[in-house]
Amino acid sequence: MYLFYIFFFYKIETHGKSISQSIDEYETQLENNNLTGARKIIVDLYKKQKDNNLVVKKYTDFLIKIGEFKKALTLKNLDQKQKGIIQDLDDKYENVARNFTELFTKCPLALNVRIHKIKLLIKENNLEVCDKYISQTEALYQSNDKVKNLRAIYFAYKMNHHKTIPLLFEINSNFAKTYKNLSNTYDDLTKQEDFNYHECKKMVDSITMFHRRAGEPSLFKVLLIQSLIFFSQKALEENESVSYYTKMLIDLDETDLALYLHIKSLTAEDQIEEAEKFVKKIKNDDYKRVSMKRIVDIKEKKKSDDEKKKQSQQQYQQQNYKQNNQWNQQYQKQQDYGSNYNRQTQNQDPSGYYKIIGVKPNAKPGDIKKKFYRRVLEVDPDKSKIPLTEEQRKERNAELEKLNAARDVLLSPEKRKLYDQGILDKQRSGQNANMNEQMMQQMLESFFGGGGGQQFFFSSSGGRGNGYQRQQRTFFF
Secondary structure, three states: OHHHHHHHHOOOOEOOEOHHHHHHHHHHHHHOOOHHHHHHHHHHHHHHOOOOHHHHHHHHHHHHHOOOHHHHHOOOOOOHHHHHHHHHHHHHHHHOOOOHHHHHHHOOOOHHHHHHHHHHHHHOOOHHHHHHHHHHHHHHOOOOHHHHHHHHHHHHHOOOHHHHHHHHHHOOOOOHHHHHHHHHHHHHHHHOOOOOHHHHHHHHHHHHHHHHHHOOOOOOHHHHHHHHHHHHHHHHHOOOOOHHHHHHHHHHOOOHHHHHHHHHHHHHOOOHHHHHHHHOOOOOHHHHHHHHHHHHHHHHHHHHHHHHHHHHHHHHHHHHHHHHHHHHHHHHHHHHHHHHHHHHOOOOOOOOHHHHHOOOOOOOHHHHHHHHHHHHHHHOHHHOOOOOOHHHHHHHHHHHHHHHHHHHHHOOHHHHHHHHOOOOOOOOOOOOHHHHHHHHHHHHHHHHOOOOOOOOEEEEOOOOHHHHOOOOEEEEO
């Protein structure tokens, strides 16, 4: 009986403590998140009791929990099954994100597993649980830069710049200076009384760029969200187009406020159908009511504007129809006048202008010009190669004057049209001048809308004009 008692209650001492006491103390340290203390106890115990199966098992479990699989594989007394399990975990540890569920169950104290868990909590915006989990990890892995970086991101999500910035500089983060400058810019712009659209847009674009570079969870995400909210609200007050930025806000954080701002920006840009899609997503009754009212008001206004526009178009069409009738009547009078006059004139070249220049009545302006200059060279007394008598020079000058008169009419579209219709009197100078000018005024007024429009004047002018004019009549419009 005494030997039985000794067998069960004999204590193997380790620095004055039994194995059970050391294991209890080790587990207490783990529960208190004192990874350093727990490691020291279990390592010391293993060194002294390598042949004790309980100690080996506890030490192996500890190494698996903290993710030190390769060290666990070096332990003695491991059978092939245990080694296979540990090797499998070591392989899966290479990709924590893919194998997170299993690793989190079997290796809850492993640094990379805890880091991934913290990132998930931050992305879920579960900041209360995240804070506790980071605190536990900080206790397990003291002075670890990866953990400090996550703490900095946590503070950034809380918009606590005063705590975020020192931590970033402490771990020599590449984003420390950038985050400090951008957060200071945000603070300055949001405190200004007057909204500066271009400076705020520049700030938002800069934060967006660094947010995309930072990875997930992004140090700049909440700063970007707050900047987008501020920028969108102020820009909409000044009727600026910001639907691109409000859509970005929804993609980052689909809150009722983000949806409301996006609907407001879409309706301001007359994208009513698109705005209606987002109204359905709003949960807040106030935001939903205001958004729906805004859409209804815009639709009613648009309907009213369309009716006014339709009425205006109808009035315009009526006026246009009336005016066209007046023009048609006037045009018919002109045609009737021309027809009557044409019936009185059988000659298609009443003044002989086409014949003088030497072209047909259907000649193009370019052909008329070419033929005119050739004829000028033929009749111009100054260009004659043989001496001319005074009488011959007078004849040549008279013919040159006729050429200029013909050119003056045939190279003017308006005059040529009247001439071809037989309306221009063939007596262009001299006889019955007053009667001809009076008739011409009446004819032009008839054809081009006289009585309150243009006025037409005729005068005689001398001079050589272009080197070839000889007292021709000049036709002013």
